[in-house]
Amino acid sequence: MKIDPQSSADLSAQIAQAIRDAIISGQLIVDERLPSESELAEQFNVSRPTVREALKRLAAQSLIRTQRGATGGAFVNRLSFEGAYSQQVTTSTLLLSMNAVSFDTACEARYALERACASLSAQRRTADQLATMRAEIFRQAQPGLTDEAFCASDVAFHRALVDGAGNPVLSYQLASAVEAMQPLMNMITFTARSREEIIALHANIANALEARDAEKVDAALVQLESYTRQLAQDVAQKKRKPA
Amino acid sequence: MKIDPQSSADLSAQIAQAIRDAIISGQLIVDERLPSESELAEQFNVSRPTVREALKRLAAQSLIRTQRGATGGAFVNRLSFEGAYSQQVTTSTLLLSMNAVSFDTACEARYALERACASLSAQRRTADQLATMRAEIFRQAQPGLTDEAFCASDVAFHRALVDGAGNPVLSYQLASAVEAMQPLMNMITFTARSREEIIALHANIANALEARDAEKVDAALVQLESYTRQLAQDVAQKKRKPA
């Protein structure tokens, strides 16, 4: 692990990169303890605050964790799906909100991905996952539900659908896409009529999954996508030309 | 932007979270300048090193950038697809290498996602993207190509296929999945025979895209997936029982 004293980049960034490379290349393995901050400072020939800034950078990426105390220090993290997932949600959400990605584009991506695991889900979904979906459908039908709560339940429903594929990599990638869209979905007002429609489509999906009928799941998802886009369009139109 | 003095979490982590929340919620907008480090230190009632650690955390997530000098400071970054993408590749690569995700699981996820944009790509791919694919196929046929170079070209080919869908969100999500698998793919030795086979399948895909035939693209991808998994299995078997 060396740094280039000629480089114009921040020392803390260089040190972080050096350690990051060591982790990625396997020189540092999971749960291994890094040298103490003072030792690292000596190794890299910098001061402790500089080392600390580097370590905080790595901590922000969940590459390391720190513990205080006698046997404390910085340890290489085992990257968990959960951790990576929540980080991914933050990033995706910001991407959507900052880059003026159109609702249609986001929607298209989401459903394209979701349909990708629908057929796997039809094969593998467990009874538990099906029950979760049914429970969420039931919740969605409750009167007096706020739009936010309705959307949250919608996310949970689709999350269960995705998890049904039984592939953690897919769950990780997809769940973040679904969740990142939630702020956009929250901007849609769901009338009683549109909720009914969505719930019916959700029920179709659940029924098709119960029957392990991949084609019907796919068809229902296609319908749900086009209906969602229709709703968004109506909302956009009303905004332009308020009654 | 406030922090909880009762909390046991690091001050720098709390401050980073407070600023992060402000960015996500839109209180701080793109290219807006944060208060100077000294001002932030005063606001949060902490020292400057602590503020700096917080800012480094945000910089590690590309949420902010810093500039030195008179009009310098920390500015809110516009999250770019490229930046998010490279970060995502790092995370996904580590996830695959650290969590003993089986090759089959990763492969299944990758092709499920890839097939998801194949039909879009068949509709929308540009002549340029098709030409890129053809060029990569040509490169793959060159004798004397190392396995690493072959894999890199493979990534480029699939990247072009994904980009053909014309949906930046899909490109972003998918390209990272494809690229994250590269280290795993690099462990496979591609014999002349297997390269031939893969190149033929790539050609099938390109032809089908040229004809804008979504079904044929899908079929070729299914074949490619099963062939890739077959290859990986052979490699694993040879490792267990070396000739």
Place this chain on the structure above:
DNA sequence: AAATTTTTATTTGTCTGACATTTAAAAGTC
């Protein structure tokens, strides 16, 4: 007056040294 150079102020980057806090192990005590 215009162009160039110098100065100056501001801001981040880095260093030094100190103290607080947490934690586990070692030492001491009952």
Place this chain on the structure above:
DNA sequence: GACTTTTAAATGTCAGACAAATAAAAATTT
């Protein structure tokens, strides 16, 4: 032997300083 106290090591935080970069302001020259 079980419990308590001490100690040492590590991270967390602070204060103050200087270095380096940078742009604006001021001064100088043409």
